[in-house]
Amino acid sequence: MAELVIGPLISMVKEKASSYLLDQYKVMEGMEEQRKTLERRLPAILHIIQDAEEKGASRPEVAVWLKDLKAAAYEANDVFD
Incomplete structure:
Protein backbone atom coordinates (compact mmCIF):
# COMPACT_ATOMS: atom_id res chain seq x y z
CA MET A 1 0.00 0.00 0.00
CA ALA A 2 2.77 2.43 0.91
CA GLU A 3 4.38 1.79 -2.47
CA LEU A 4 1.31 3.20 -4.21
CA VAL A 5 1.76 6.49 -2.37
CA LEU A 22 18.05 21.86 -16.30
CA ASP A 23 16.90 25.44 -15.67
CA GLN A 24 20.04 26.15 -13.64
CA TYR A 25 22.23 24.74 -16.42
CA LEU A 42 36.71 44.84 -21.53
CA PRO A 43 40.10 45.93 -22.95
CA ALA A 44 38.34 48.29 -25.37
CA ILE A 45 36.16 49.64 -22.57
CA LEU A 46 39.22 50.35 -20.41
CA HIS A 47 40.93 52.09 -23.34
CA ILE A 48 37.88 54.28 -23.97
CA ILE A 49 37.73 55.20 -20.28
CA GLN A 50 41.39 56.18 -20.30
CA ASP A 51 40.91 58.28 -23.44
CA ALA A 52 37.83 59.96 -21.95
CA GLU A 53 39.72 60.74 -18.75
CA VAL A 64 32.77 61.73 -11.33
CA TRP A 65 30.98 59.64 -13.96
CA LEU A 66 34.28 58.32 -15.30
CA LYS A 67 35.48 57.45 -11.80
CA ASP A 68 32.38 55.30 -11.22
CA LEU A 69 32.64 53.71 -14.65
CA LYS A 70 36.33 52.99 -14.15
CA ALA A 71 35.66 51.36 -10.77
CA ALA A 72 33.03 49.09 -12.33
CA ALA A 73 35.36 48.17 -15.20
CA TYR A 74 38.20 47.32 -12.81
CA GLU A 75 35.85 45.19 -10.70
CA ALA A 76 34.87 43.29 -13.86
CA ASN A 77 38.53 42.91 -14.75
CA ASP A 78 39.28 41.53 -11.27
CA VAL A 79 36.62 38.86 -11.79
CA PHE A 80 38.57 37.52 -14.75
CA ASP A 81 41.82 37.46 -12.78
Whole structure:
Protein backbone atom coordinates (compact mmCIF):
# COMPACT_ATOMS: atom_id res chain seq x y z
CA MET A 1 0.00 0.00 0.00
CA ALA A 2 2.77 2.43 0.91
CA GLU A 3 4.38 1.79 -2.47
CA LEU A 4 1.31 3.20 -4.21
CA VAL A 5 1.76 6.49 -2.37
CA ILE A 6 5.56 6.73 -2.28
CA GLY A 7 6.18 5.74 -5.92
CA PRO A 8 4.30 8.70 -7.47
CA LEU A 9 5.75 11.03 -4.84
CA ILE A 10 9.30 9.98 -5.70
CA SER A 11 8.56 10.40 -9.42
CA MET A 12 7.20 13.90 -8.82
CA VAL A 13 10.24 14.92 -6.75
CA LYS A 14 12.59 13.46 -9.36
CA GLU A 15 10.83 15.38 -12.16
CA LYS A 16 10.94 18.66 -10.23
CA ALA A 17 14.63 18.19 -9.38
CA SER A 18 15.48 17.38 -13.00
CA SER A 19 13.57 20.41 -14.23
CA TYR A 20 15.29 22.66 -11.68
CA LEU A 21 18.76 21.39 -12.59
CA LEU A 22 18.05 21.86 -16.30
CA ASP A 23 16.90 25.44 -15.67
CA GLN A 24 20.04 26.15 -13.64
CA TYR A 25 22.23 24.74 -16.42
CA LYS A 26 20.54 27.01 -18.97
CA VAL A 27 21.16 30.03 -16.74
CA MET A 28 24.82 29.13 -16.25
CA GLU A 29 25.26 28.52 -19.98
CA GLY A 30 23.86 32.00 -20.71
CA MET A 31 26.12 33.56 -18.10
CA GLU A 32 29.18 31.88 -19.64
CA GLU A 33 28.34 33.44 -23.00
CA GLN A 34 27.95 36.87 -21.37
CA ARG A 35 31.28 36.39 -19.56
CA LYS A 36 33.04 35.63 -22.83
CA THR A 37 31.51 38.72 -24.46
CA LEU A 38 32.56 40.96 -21.57
CA GLU A 39 36.04 39.47 -21.53
CA ARG A 40 36.43 40.32 -25.23
CA ARG A 41 35.10 43.86 -24.83
CA LEU A 42 36.71 44.84 -21.53
CA PRO A 43 40.10 45.93 -22.95
CA ALA A 44 38.34 48.29 -25.37
CA ILE A 45 36.16 49.64 -22.57
CA LEU A 46 39.22 50.35 -20.41
CA HIS A 47 40.93 52.09 -23.34
CA ILE A 48 37.88 54.28 -23.97
CA ILE A 49 37.73 55.20 -20.28
CA GLN A 50 41.39 56.18 -20.30
CA ASP A 51 40.91 58.28 -23.44
CA ALA A 52 37.83 59.96 -21.95
CA GLU A 53 39.72 60.74 -18.75
CA GLU A 54 42.43 62.51 -20.72
CA LYS A 55 39.92 64.54 -22.72
CA GLY A 56 37.18 65.21 -20.18
CA ALA A 57 38.92 65.38 -16.83
CA SER A 58 38.49 69.15 -16.66
CA ARG A 59 34.71 68.82 -16.32
CA PRO A 60 33.79 67.77 -12.76
CA GLU A 61 30.57 65.96 -13.70
CA VAL A 62 32.41 63.93 -16.33
CA ALA A 63 35.22 63.14 -13.91
CA VAL A 64 32.77 61.73 -11.33
CA TRP A 65 30.98 59.64 -13.96
CA LEU A 66 34.28 58.32 -15.30
CA LYS A 67 35.48 57.45 -11.80
CA ASP A 68 32.38 55.30 -11.22
CA LEU A 69 32.64 53.71 -14.65
CA LYS A 70 36.33 52.99 -14.15
CA ALA A 71 35.66 51.36 -10.77
CA ALA A 72 33.03 49.09 -12.33
CA ALA A 73 35.36 48.17 -15.20
CA TYR A 74 38.20 47.32 -12.81
CA GLU A 75 35.85 45.19 -10.70
CA ALA A 76 34.87 43.29 -13.86
CA ASN A 77 38.53 42.91 -14.75
CA ASP A 78 39.28 41.53 -11.27
CA VAL A 79 36.62 38.86 -11.79
CA PHE A 80 38.57 37.52 -14.75
CA ASP A 81 41.82 37.46 -12.78
